[in-house]
Amino acid sequence: MKPPGWAQLVLWAVAGENEAEFVMGDLHEEFLLLCADRGRSAGSRWYVRQVFRSAATLLGLRFRSGEAAHLLAAALVAVAMPLLLLDRLWSFVYSHIPLKDGLDRAPGFWAANVVCVCACAALCGSLAHSLPRAAGVALAAAVGAACALWCSTATAPVFYAGLAILAGPASSMAVFAWRRSR
Numbered sequence: 001m002k003p004p005g006w007a008q009l010v011l012w013a014v015a016g017e018n019e020a021e022f023v024m025g026d027l028h029e030e031f032l033l034l035c036a037d038r039g040r041s042a043g044s045r046w047y048v049r050q051v052f053r054s055a056a057t058l059l060g061l062r063f064r065s066g067e068a069a070h071l072l073a074a075a076l077v078a079v080a081m082p083l084l085l086l087d088r089l090w091s092f093v094y095s096h097i098p099l100k101d102g103l104d105r106a107p108g109f110w111a112a113n114v115v116c117v118c119a120c121a122a123l124c125g126s127l128a129h130s131l132p133r134a135a136g137v138a139l140a141a142a143v144g145a146a147c148a149l150w151c152s153t154a155t156a157p158v159f160y161a162g163l164a165i166l167a168g169p170a171s172s173m174a175v176f177a178w179r180r181s182r
Helices: 005-038 042-065 066-095 109-125 131-151 158-181
Strands: none
Touching: 005 042, 005 066, 005 131, 066 109, 066 131, 109 158, 131 158
16 A cells, blocks of 8 residues: 555655655555554545644755755746746836736736746756655745745736646656656
């Protein structure tokens, strides 16, 4: 039996290369014992709870080692900065058009931003050489996109914000998986 895949991915993202395999091994052993004793659903619930309970501590360890700060800085520069620059550009363009002050932006604006987020996150994901690093880059890309959307000048539709936040991690993991398969 295997634990939930998304919980393992969260664990890879927060634990880093040094601790991920040890923590995953320990949790997997306990997961198997709980599944044999109480069933798969109880084991899965326990596994997810343990992942989220240990996430803050593992992130703290990752920041102290310097790995998470490096990944977060790279994602903020590679994903958040282009997103913020595009937002500022569109605000400037719309400020020069009469009766358009940026409240209702064209769908092309949102599409260009999402494509930019995907391209930048894919470039970040292509630099990852291991699954923990790729998961960290994906998490950092989501944080970078969320920070950029939070700092943007205009209100963003919920669909666009969700798509931008999810497209970054998805594209970085997709490029990492593609590079790994070659």
